[in-house]
Amino acid sequence: MRIGENAALDALCGEYLLGTLRGRARRRFERALREEPRVATRLAYWQRAYVPKPSKMIELEPPSRVWARLERELQLARYRTPWHRRLGFWRALAVAATAALALGIGLEVLRPVQTEPAVQIAELEGKADVARVIARLSRDRRTLELKSARAVVAGQNQSYELWLLPAEGGPPVSLAVLGSLDARFPVPSAQADRLRTGGKLAVSVEPAGGSPTGAPTGPVILVGAITI
Amino acid sequence: MLDDHEVKKLLLRAAARDEGSAEAFERLYRLSAPLMLGVAQRIVGRRELAEEVLHDAFTAIWRRAEAFDPLATQPVAWMMTIVRNRALDVRASHDVSRVDSYHDAPDEDPEGALDRLFDWSSGPEDGEDERRAARWLRDCLARLQAVERQALVLAYDRGLSHGDLAAHLGKPLGTVKAWVRRGMANLRACVETCMGGTRQ
Numbered sequence: 001m002r003i004g005e006n007a008a009l010d011a012l013c014g015e016y017l018l019g020t021l022r023g024r025a026r027r028r029f030e031r032a033l034r035e036e037p038r039v040a041t042r043l044a045y046w047q048r049a050y051v052p053k054p055s056k057m058i059e060l061e062p063p064s065r066v067w068a069r070l071e072r073e074l075q076l077a078r079y080r081t082p083w084h085r086r087l088g089f090w091r092a093l094a095v096a097a098t099a100a101l102a103l104g105i106g107l108e109v110l111r112p113v114q115t116e117p118a119v120q121i122a123e124l125e126g127k128a129d130v131a132r133v134i135a136r137l138s139r140d141r142r143t144l145e146l147k148s149a150r151a152v153v154a155g156q157n158q159s160y161e162l163w164l165l166p167a168e169g170g171p172p173v174s175l176a177v178l179g180s181l182d183a184r185f186p187v188p189s190a191q192a193d194r195l196r197t198g199g200k201l202a203v204s205v206e207p208a209g210g211s212p213t214g215a216p217t218g219p220v221i222l223v224g225a226i227t228i
Numbered sequence: 229m230l231d232d233h234e235v236k237k238l239l240l241r242a243a244a245r246d247e248g249s250a251e252a253f254e255r256l257y258r259l260s261a262p263l264m265l266g267v268a269q270r271i272v273g274r275r276e277l278a279e280e281v282l283h284d285a286f287t288a289i290w291r292r293a294e295a296f297d298p299l300a301t302q303p304v305a306w307m308m309t310i311v312r313n314r315a316l317d318v319r320a321s322h323d324v325s326r327v328d329s330y331h332d333a334p335d336e337d338p339e340g341a342l343d344r345l346f347d348w349s350s351g352p353e354d355g356e357d358e359r360r361a362a363r364w365l366r367d368c369l370a371r372l373q374a375v376e377r378q379a380l381v382l383a384y385d386r387g388l389s390h391g392d393l394a395a396h397l398g399k400p401l402g403t404v405k406a407w408v409r410r411g412m413a414n415l416r417a418c419v420e421t422c423m424g425g426t427r428q
Binding site for chain 1: 245246247248249250251253254257261262263265266267269270278279282283286287290300301302305309312313316320343344345346347348361362364365366369380383384387389390408409412415416419423
């Protein structure tokens with residue numbers, strides 16, 4: 001659209017910003033805004049001189065579900081700094097090695113485990129809105145137990161995955177895929193001796209069934225240092 | 229108020245679509261969502277619709293961030309337009325007008341309404357130009373005829389269309405359109421007189 005003389009352009013800028021330019025008229029104006037630089041220039045002038053700043057008094061705190069939905073729908077996890085780099089723990093990821101270790105542990109979660117006295121080995125913490133989780137290891141080092149300060153259950157299409165960040169370095173190792181942060185499960189035998197001071201435990205949010213790559217792909221919600 | 233410089237940095241970071249883009253977008257959301265939700269709520273009048281507007285607007289902001297002009301100087305206004313236009317569309321499609329009675333409409337106490345709805349103070353990032361522009365705009369709005377000011381404020385703050393305004397004010401459509409048009413022209417003449425006064 002060619003917008004005629006300046007008086008008409010000013011009237012359109014004013015009504016566009018006011019909000020009374022509607023429907024087709026608004027869409028035509030927006031097309032002109034993209035295609036004709038002088039329209040954009042004039043609108044910027046109107047914007048600066050005639051639009052008051054809204055008062056802070058009208059602000060409303062959005063519920064967390066709005067952001068959670070945006071994060072999911074826009075698949076923002078793809079554009080996050082990988083957490084192991086963000087935490088500064090790992091230089092390189094040996095994805096293949098991790099995948100090999102992580103295979104086959106998912107279903108072990110379901111197997112009942114006998115009770116045995118356990119010692120606390122880590123306290124996992126995250127952002128304020130995630131409950132703190134205590135990790136306990138049985139004396140025979142074969143059973144790990146997580147206890148959450150309050151009930152935290154994964155969404156329908158999500159699982160939690162518990163990772164060991166070994167004390168000696170190297171890529172994160174999957175310990176378990178969980179539906180809830182209150183859980184008890186066998187420690188993969190290859191990892192039992194690696195649960196020691198200097199290592200860390202971390203929980204990430206993954207697609208249902210656990211990380212498809214064998215390395216953490218979703219946001220890390222909890223981290224804690226191991227002390228034995 | 230939101231700092232244009234900071235908002236622009238975050239928008240461009242989000243538009244880069246690489247590692248760290250999500251963090252920048254999240255920070256942008258945390259900084260601006262409360263204000264944007266407030267603006268949407270004023271227009272659509274219902275909380276669940278306002279949250280829907282917020283969601284749709286930020287989806288559009290993420291998608292259009294790549295088209296955002298790095299030279300543009302008013303990124304906050306750019307975001308605000310996206311939120312407002314989405315809110316206006318939702319308002320129109322849900323026929324909010326019939327259930328809303330605008331108890332806090334600026335019919336009485338017009339000066340008070342101007343100060344309640346808008347923030348005329350200047351932030352630390354504002355220069356002398358911004359301070360002066362805000363003062364002129366407030367003074368000129370206060371000087372408008374009451375019916376013109378009322379029409380402009382209701383349209384901007386509550387998202388009333390010409391038709392909504394006519395229904396709410398109980399006047400013919402033509403009369404209301406004339407108030408809006410004249411109000412805008414008078415506001416502009418007043419502000420430009422102030423601007424001209426400083427040039428000499």
